[in-house]
Amino acid sequence: MKPTDIAAPDYFHKVVDCQWACPAHTPVPEYIRMIAAGRYGDAYMVNWKSNVFPGILGRTCDRPCEPACRRGRVEEHNQTNPEPVAICRLKRVAADNKGDIRAQLPKAPPQKNGKRIACIGAGPASLTVARDLAPLGYEVVVFDQDPRAGGMIRTQIPRFRLPEEVIDEEVGYVLDIGVEFRGGARIDSMKKLLAQDFDAVFVGTGAPRGRDLDLPGRKEAGKNIHIGIDWLSSVSFGHVEKIGKRVIVLGGGNTAMDCCRTSRRLGGSDVKVIVRSGFDEMKASPWEKEDAAHEGIPILNYLVPKAFEHRNGKLSGMTFEKVRAVLDAKGRRQLVPTGEPDQHFECDDVLVAVGQENSFPWIERDAGIEFDKSGMPVVDKVTFQASQPRVFFGGDAAFGPKNIIWAVAHGHDAAISIDKFCNGEDVRVRPGPLVNLVSQKMGIHEWSYDNDVSGDLRHKVPLKDQIIALKSIKVEVELGFDAKMAFAEAQRCLNCDVQTVFSPPLCIECDACVDICPMDCITFTANGEEEDLRGRLSAPARELSQDLYISDLLKTGRIMAKDEDVCLHCGLCAERCPTGAWDMRKFLLNVTHAGPACRSQK
């Protein structure tokens, strides 16, 4: 194998699994250390810069970082229940305890740059674009059909998961920079908008249409059948305050979980979720399923809805066909009827949460924006530019339903494109990240990070007493970590951004690092092809998605090969190295956001 080029920004970035997995590439270990040090405000600002909504995401993020977290892998076969660091909930700790950080937020300059940007929809994608562009002097106008900004954050996420004050605060931080918000202003025509004097238009309208189920009885019983996201939105704005005692929620995604838990708080005492697939194949995040189960909501699986039943023009129940999963000849899962009799469930209301769709009735098909066969706009995956160069898409509006953190990431990228576009530059020339690698050595065996690996298991977030929690839609269920628990949980972080950096000329091949490494990551051996090498390391490196760190040839003609997979970043290799050939260096990667740094350096 060729020696590893550690100067390439991606190499060490991949080692920081959480940051690599995060669409916005938030420097997770960096802010977790700040939380451990009690620097909540600083931790919040690291987050705010990167993901704009730390308080909101700290409660609702889909957390792609957590399944990626190295802690989950190193606890495997070491602990009974291997689990990642509670990254998401630590983010909330920073938001809850930050104090007043308003002085650190940017303000739009009094002197504008003369460019006007329209953002359609006031959800996370649009607000991110606005936050990135307003401080640069752009005049940003955000339009939304609802009177208040926030988009799906406000309309679809129930209050018991995300209190309104948190939304108001973080949406406010963006608008207070100097962004014009026009609430209750629905855009009905893209053509008309393009005719106005906007230099660029950003479409962040989400995936606003809930899928319906066209089954027998749908029309007749329609009064008690509701589309999940519309219903959640009505609850959110106070238009709906009650639901029947017996509720069936159809669908296995996170919206279904929000629907069933909301029903429990609006009078539903017998609420059940019914899904077509198996429990394990459900789209909902495992923790959301757990939360629903915790509130006594059963999830029945392998039941395909067949008909809505009604008596005297009123919904009375639903019939389901029992199915099982079989693999077809091509190895794909298919649901086939088991032949058992249909199952019938009585109910007063049904919530349909079987998916969301994009919908662009307000974009005229002759507005110069190309759409594909499925009705989605043709959008460049990197620049987010549509076929009409003045128009950019982001969030769910660009590539279909995802989640908040993806919308934020899209917003950052679209903002770069808009900034470059307005400066007459090629939007396809993208900026590199800011990368920094600094030794953490403080003394012979002292580091500026805590390298003593905590043996704690994941700490559980304390919950509000269930009797109180189920009484009101507005009582937040999770209480969040207190300072002590937050510290203990933060200490579980392995500091994967503190990298093991090897300098071959200094190595005397004494084996001290090999002997001390608790995870058997390091091997000195003859070089070979990757597949061969992976098989003959101190511990075979079977996780192919994790790189091997290969050194130049050493004095004895061997190489040093380190498997990055389960390294604890404990720094013992560097502590036991007599010559300083190993050093622990903090890798900091900050994604470059829109601004002069992204433009060509003329």
Add this chain to the structure above:
Amino acid sequence: MTYISKPKLHHPQLPANKLGFTRRDYEGAISTLCAGCGHDSISAAIIQACFELDLPPHRIAKLSGIGCSSKTPTYFLSSSHGFNSVHGRMPSVLTGANLANRELIYLGVSGDGDSASIGLGQFAHSLRRGVNMVYIVENNGVYGLTKGQFSATSDRGSKSKKGAVNTDTAIDMVLLAMELGATYVARSFSGDKAQLVPLIKGAILHRGAAFIDCISPCVAFNNHSGSTKSFDYVREHNEAVNQLDVMMPRETITADYAPGQVEEITQHDGSVLKLRKLAAEYDVHDRIAAMNYLQGRKAAGEIVTGVLHVDPEPEDLHAHLGTVASPFNKLGEKDLCPGGGALEKFNAAYR
């Protein structure tokens, strides 16, 4: 010194041996020796050897004297018996322990100061008596704990870190051990675990006095260009006469060797030492020829390593003395204190 303890977490795929222990279960406390010390590599090799031999840790006794080397038993086999004796007196304590309980595996860990200077007499007599033990000398040719004076194994003409030249003749512990009748003699290098681990395994399985001289560079005081015990010097002058593979009794032998290149030595317990010859003329059974060979290579400036002498049918101290087959702790009070009558009888035999 490292202040944190080694994390308990281990590799998710870490294998377990027949007893269900992982290699990590044979470790001890984190080392307080200088970073990079060769002794730590020897500790790691002992851990590996005991793990591979499926040894129950509570059946091992590790004994040591004084010095950097003698600190190391703290850093391996934390579940085994241990005794840290007076300077140079480890061999006597070990001999006594072995007489009292012949069923334990005895691991004597010592250094060049502890065994070649203050304890030379003790060292000599324990080998001469054929005590069933593994005696490892972690030989760095320097007094590290007292900041780098020459030891009794420093080669004449080698230099100290400060530049002083050694004028005294070095004691060659391997030649001494062979002269004194050790029945398993080997030399190795801390920087070559592939060689060292099988040598330790072979020594543990040997039922007699096994001696290993392990050159172990002192990174703090004896790893400079004038040293003959530095990593670089040993790597340049290392002449291995053979490569050992240890096969347990009933273990299927799968390794493929060219004919005539491998010598199999079956030990008393049925274990097989497979010696892949690297120096064709070297015969591990012929003690006198081996000693001559070693003298010759030594004069040529080479460091000969590998298994240097084995007697597959050794006789140990218990056989010499005709002692009782059980350890004392398994004998009843009657057997241990047979009473005045028995003493009378015993004394009468000498009258």
